[in-house]
Amino acid sequence: MTASVLDDLRTRWVRGFVAMPELDSVEAPRQPAIRTLLSLAGSGHGTVLSLKFPYRTTPLPQPGTSAMDKELARVDMALGAVLDKVDILVIGNEPFLETRDEDRATRLNPFYEAVAAHVISERRKRCGSECRTRLYMGALNRLEDPAWRTPAVDAWLAHVKATPEIEGVDIHPHVAAIEHARAYTDYVLPRIRSEQRFLATEFSLVHWWKQHWSDPVPAVYADRYGVAAGTPVWQEVRDAAADAVSQQRWRDLLMNSPWFASRKDYLTNQVRQFRATGRLAVAAYGTLQQPAMVRDIGPTKMPWLLNSLYANLVVQPSANGDMAHNPAFYDAFRALQDISSGV
Numbered sequence: 001m002t003a004s005v006l007d008d009l010r011t012r013w014v015r016g017f018v019a020m021p022e023l024d025s026v027e028a029p030r031q032p033a034i035r036t037l038l039s040l041a042g043s044g045h046g047t048v049l050s051l052k053f054p055y056r057t058t059p060l061p062q063p064g065t066s067a068m069d070k071e072l073a074r075v076d077m078a079l080g081a082v083l084d085k086v087d088i089l090v091i092g093n094e095p096f097l098e099t100r101d102e103d104r105a106t107r108l109n110p111f112y113e114a115v116a117a118h119v120i121s122e123r124r125k126r127c128g129s130e131c132r133t134r135l136y137m138g139a140l141n142r143l144e145d146p147a148w149r150t151p152a153v154d155a156w157l158a159h160v161k162a163t164p165e166i167e168g169v170d171i172h173p174h175v176a177a178i179e180h181a182r183a184y185t186d187y188v189l190p191r192i193r194s195e196q197r198f199l200a201t202e203f204s205l206v207h208w209w210k211q212h213w214s215d216p217v218p219a220v221y222a223d224r225y226g227v228a229a230g231t232p233v234w235q236e237v238r239d240a241a242a243d244a245v246s247q248q249r250w251r252d253l254l255m256n257s258p259w260f261a262s263r264k265d266y267l268t269n270q271v272r273q274f275r276a277t278g279r280l281a282v283a284a285y286g287t288l289q290q291p292a293m294v295r296d297i298g299p300t301k302m303p304w305l306l307n308s309l310y311a312n313l314v315v316q317p318s319a320n321g322d323m324a325h326n327p328a329f330y331d332a333f334r335a336l337q338d339i340s341s342g343v
């Protein structure tokens with residue numbers, strides 16, 4: 001992520017996350033996400049940093065243990081670099097996905113509540129009541145599914161509501177339909193204080209794309225580019241990742257696919273839905289395709305790369321070197337910046 005990309009998108013906000021174990025081997029100010037956010041904060045951009053605690057395969061530390069002390073020491077490293085410099089600090093990235101199944105109902109809330117208490121205390125000591133950095137808890141996933149609206153999630157939201165220093169909660173509505181995203185705000189907002197707000201630091205239709213990932217490429221596309229009839233979309237995307245296609249060919253693939261073209265207004269409609277609540281703080285959307293998105297593409301891989309505002313890893317750049325755009329969402333994102341500089 002560079003300032004020139006943000007300028008191209010007309011946005012003044014940027015979000016990143018840091019996986020806390022990285023701070024064992026790199027100084028916090030040099031960690032790539034933190035380093036980039038600090039640079040952009042210095043040039044006047046709004047910044048959001050999420051602290052990611054990856055405990056999907058190991059037990060979450062319990063408060064009062066040496067393992068917890070080690071985790072809080074990592075937190076202190078991050079705080080030393082970003083407090084009073086970034087605008088928003090999110091305590092957690094996707095806790096209910098990044099925690100072992102067996103720990104969600106028992107260890108998760110005590111762990112994150114202890115981290116939050118520590119951050120609140122350190123913020124008070126290090127930069128006082130006028131600190132630039134605001135605190136949110138995050139982020140909640142899969143709330144469109146009633147099975148994920150558990151007592152542990154309710155306890156999470158109760159903690160957010162009961163803690164004056166926390167200004168709200170983050171949500172990540174990666175869904176199959178825009179109606180499913182509404183379930184997030186309908187569930188979360190009544191359970192926190194009326195003055196608290198929400199972030200949507202990630203959101204997308206990736207589960208809708210996944211439903212159509214093995215659909216055949218459009219017939220008109222197959223005829224135009226000499227592709228065998230019945231070739232699945234994922235295979236055509238895999239080929240593009242191996243040998244980038246022209247911008248016109250990428251547009252033809254997606255915009256002739258009814259499942260994609262019918263969602264061309266998704267980004268506009270989703271942000272309008274968030275804003276209509278009157279309680280949106282910041283929404284952030286995926287910008288660049290990342291190497292992991294194009295690695296080992298197959299029928300079971302999540303097609304995150306279809307979300308991105310740039311098709312930088314599957315499409316040839318223009319003659320002047322500009323990255324190719326998402327044919328549906330790039331212009332919509334830029335137009336949304338004209339409405340509000342905060343989203």
